[in-house]
Amino acid sequence: MKKVKYTLVALAMMASTFVFGQFSLGLKTGLSVSDAQAELFVDAVNNAPKSYTSFLVGATAEIQINKNFSFQPELQYIRRGFTVNEGTSFDMIGIDIPVGAKATTSINYIEAPLLAKAKIGNGVTNFYGIVGPSIGYATSAKIQPKATLLIDFNLPEVNINLNNDIYNRTEFSGIIGAGVEHNVQTGKLFADVRYSHSFTNIINDPIVDISVRNSGVQLAVGYAYVF
Numbered sequence: 001m002k003k004v005k006y007t008l009v010a011l012a013m014m015a016s017t018f019v020f021g022q023f024s025l026g027l028k029t030g031l032s033v034s035d036a037q038a039e040l041f042v043d044a045v046n047n048a049p050k051s052y053t054s055f056l057v058g059a060t061a062e063i064q065i066n067k068n069f070s071f072q073p074e075l076q077y078i079r080r081g082f083t084v085n086e087g088t089s090f091d092m093i094g095i096d097i098p099v100g101a102k103a104t105t106s107i108n109y110i111e112a113p114l115l116a117k118a119k120i121g122n123g124v125t126n127f128y129g130i131v132g133p134s135i136g137y138a139t140s141a142k143i144q145p146k147a148t149l150l151i152d153f154n155l156p157e158v159n160i161n162l163n164n165d166i167y168n169r170t171e172f173s174g175i176i177g178a179g180v181e182h183n184v185q186t187g188k189l190f191a192d193v194r195y196s197h198s199f200t201n202i203i204n205d206p207i208v209d210i211s212v213r214n215s216g217v218q219l220a221v222g223y224a225y226v227f
Contacts, residue, residue, distance in 0.1 A: 008091035026224025034216035036082035049082035111136035
């Protein structure tokens with residue numbers, strides 16, 4: 001009986017922590033630099049896929065557990081991708097003329113990170129670390145091919161059918177990062193940098209030996225209103 005009472009008291013204390021802890025909602029925007037980790041046939045004849053820089057925008061919430069720890073779920077739109085080059089050059093009257101082609105693949109994701117947050121500071125300006133899993137869903141994708149003859153020429157875009165069996169629309173990844181926040185009147189400004197690494201392949205085609213997964217760095221700034 002005593003054990004039951006102690007358990008109920010512990011649960012009540014945990015519940016009161018979540019109910020009366022500080023809560024905030026915010027918006028953020030920033031840059032995403034994705035770096036595709038690839039094992040594919042073009043690696044054997046050319047350079048690996050190049051990194052891809054785009055933007056992100058999202059919403060964030062923070063549920064305070066105690067002074068130094070909180071739970072931070074997020075929802076964001078982010079674009080990732082990679083570029084593959086194939087080309088050569090020839091000499092014309094002593095000038096090296098590049099000729100070739102490149103294809104940039106871009107994939108749009110809705111992503112939901114679920115992060116544990118630990119912070120330290122004087123209560124006005126705090127430094128924090130974040131870590132946790134994330135699940136993403138690819139909503140659309142396209143390939144932008146370009147031809148090169150001294151300069152790049154854009155060719156018509158090609159939409160990717162993500163329902164094809166070689167593509168994986170759901171992505172599971174891990175996130176680790178650090179940032180700083182500064183309290184201002186009814187809210188706080190924040191900025192952070194984080195590294196994301198996917199545990200699932202976005203492309204997996206055993207017939208032509210293609211396997212690609214995402215990793216990358218995100219830089220974001222935002223404002224959160226504290227309730």
